[in-house]
Amino acid sequence: MIVGFLILLPVAILLASIVVLGIGLRGRVIDDHPICRKCGYDLHGLPESSGRCSECGSDLKSTNAIRKGHRQRRWRMVSIGAAFSVLMLVYLSTAAWVTTRDADLRPYKPVWWLTMEARGKAPQRALAELTARLTVGKLSPGQVRSVAQLALDIQQRSAAQSDGWFSSMTQGVGDVPASIGQFLAKGAPPWDPAWGDFIEQAQKAGTVPPELWTRYLNQSLRVDWRIRPIVRKGDPLPIYWAVEFAQGSAGKLRCYMRLRLQLEDQQIDISFQRTSTKYWLGGRTGDKIGTYIPTDFAVIHNISEGKHDVKLIIDANLYYGITGDTYAELLAPPPNPVGTTHIELPGTLTLTGTDSPTVKLISDPQYQGAMRAAVSVSATVASAGVVNADHDWLELTINIAPGLPVGLAHSVLLRNGTREWNPNISSITLPAGGGGWRTTFSGQIKDFTADRADVILRPNLDLAARTFDIDSIWNEEIILKDVTVMRKK
Numbered sequence: 001m002i003v004g005f006l007i008l009l010p011v012a013i014l015l016a017s018i019v020v021l022g023i024g025l026r027g028r029v030i031d032d033h034p035i036c037r038k039c040g041y042d043l044h045g046l047p048e049s050s051g052r053c054s055e056c057g058s059d060l061k062s063t064n065a066i067r068k069g070h071r072q073r074r075w076r077m078v079s080i081g082a083a084f085s086v087l088m089l090v091y092l093s094t095a096a097w098v099t100t101r102d103a104d105l106r107p108y109k110p111v112w113w114l115t116m117e118a119r120g121k122a123p124q125r126a127l128a129e130l131t132a133r134l135t136v137g138k139l140s141p142g143q144v145r146s147v148a149q150l151a152l153d154i155q156q157r158s159a160a161q162s163d164g165w166f167s168s169m170t171q172g173v174g175d176v177p178a179s180i181g182q183f184l185a186k187g188a189p190p191w192d193p194a195w196g197d198f199i200e201q202a203q204k205a206g207t208v209p210p211e212l213w214t215r216y217l218n219q220s221l222r223v224d225w226r227i228r229p230i231v232r233k234g235d236p237l238p239i240y241w242a243v244e245f246a247q248g249s250a251g252k253l254r255c256y257m258r259l260r261l262q263l264e265d266q267q268i269d270i271s272f273q274r275t276s277t278k279y280w281l282g283g284r285t286g287d288k289i290g291t292y293i294p295t296d297f298a299v300i301h302n303i304s305e306g307k308h309d310v311k312l313i314i315d316a317n318l319y320y321g322i323t324g325d326t327y328a329e330l331l332a333p334p335p336n337p338v339g340t341t342h343i344e345l346p347g348t349l350t351l352t353g354t355d356s357p358t359v360k361l362i363s364d365p366q367y368q369g370a371m372r373a374a375v376s377v378s379a380t381v382a383s384a385g386v387v388n389a390d391h392d393w394l395e396l397t398i399n400i401a402p403g404l405p406v407g408l409a410h411s412v413l414l415r416n417g418t419r420e421w422n423p424n425i426s427s428i429t430l431p432a433g434g435g436g437w438r439t440t441f442s443g444q445i446k447d448f449t450a451d452r453a454d455v456i457l458r459p460n461l462d463l464a465a466r467t468f469d470i471d472s473i474w475n476e477e478i479i480l481k482d483v484t485v486m487r488k489k
Contacts, residue, residue, distance in 0.1 A: 014088035021081025027071035034066045127194035144207045151195040155219050155246050158191040196248030217339040225312045226468040230350045230358045235465045254319040262311040307350045314343040359464040361475035367405045374401040377455045380486045391444040394423045402436035406474040409464035410457035416450040431469045455480040
């Protein structure tokens with residue numbers, strides 16, 4: 001947008017200058033004497049009976065042979081029009097040369113110009129120049145504060161609206177979701193790590209005001225979550241949350257989190273894989289985690305049926321510049337946090353009776369062909385001894401085409417003849433409309449010697465009940481017959 005403005009404005013000035021130059025050269029009428037249009041001779045006093053110009057002999061009786069009045073050029077307008085025309089031609093010629101040669105003029109641009117460029121869709125080069133000037137001390141404290149304030153405003157707006165972050169969840173409970181949309185605000189510039197690089201460099205140089213650094217840290221942590229909207233009493237309560245850091249490209253931010261679910265007047269510590277309620281996260285662009293509250297929490301059984309307000313409560317300690325693991329489960333927070341933050345995210349939950357199904361089973365014949373065609377698979381088995389002496393190592397690569405007509409919550413098995421193997425590999429959970437998905441599962445398998453096998457996707461209601469977004473599944477097995485099993489040592 002800025003580049004277009006810097007081109008369109010000079011073009012408009014050039015056209016206006018040409019118009020002014022033309023008007024100045026044409027001049028203004030200073031008398032009402034008749035003038036021969038061909039030679040410019042003053043015909044004042046010429047007898048009316050004379051039909052020809054005394055100077056050039058032109059026929060004065062022909063149409064438009066005579067014009068009225070002498071004209072005097074407007075030299076001030078000529079000067080202004082000519083000057084601006086030359087300036088704009090030089091400017092546009094230089095711009096064309098810079099564009100064709102891909103010359104970088106950013107080192108010569110003023111800070112306000114670079115700041116305007118940084119507001120655009122591709123701020124990296126402008127921010128890199130601003131950060132370079134900051135590093136060598138070429139920015140005043142006021143300029144540093146101005147750019148940092150802009151960066152924090154963009155950080156705040158880009159974190160303000162997270163709708164659709166969980167738009168495509170493609171794995172089951174306990175797995176990192178494989179396809180989650182980015183955390184972008186609508187109508188605001190997305191967060192670019194180059195903004196974080198500027199603020200972190202200013203902090204290193206001691207030129208960013210303390211209140212802006214504190215705001216940067218507090219705004220850096222973003223959390224979004226989903227809870228299964230309708231849950232049957234006695235079933236697990238699936239909860240998924242995602243953590244994102246709006247920070248610099250070095251990924252120096254970490255956080256230690258404690259998460260609790262508030263249901264009615266009760267609070268439940270959330271246990272990831274039933275081991276810990278504290279999390280050490282950071283470094284990567286984002287961490288996405290899924291978990292569920294198991295059925296042995298008595299508080300869930302004591303809640304009445306119906307719709308309830310729920311809330312995810314996060315208390316986080318923020319750390320900057322600590323190296324080490326980007327993810328771990330810790331029993332106690334590390335010392336000396338640079339900040340703390342408290343986040344509360346509301347939601348709703350409907351509890352139904354134990355005899356009320358929350359997953360619809362679909363076996364419509366019109367979908368059989370599409371469901372079978374949506375799945376393809378390849379299999380590889382490594383010889384025994386890769387993991388231990390008694391088991392082979394199985395790898396299954398499964399492809400799911402986009403646009404599933406019905407959801408999947410299916411266990412994966414192998415069958416040869418009448419015998420079946422359950423290699424205990426991760427299962428498939430995809431909502432209706434999902435797909436465009438490919439993953440490789442791996443696990444141990446014992447006494448499997450076949451070179452070909454049927455791969456079976458078997459419906460599993462428990463899997464569906466442990467997702468937050470699957471309310472209907474295909475209630476038939478999907479069998480891929482005679483899949484060739486590649487063997488390797």
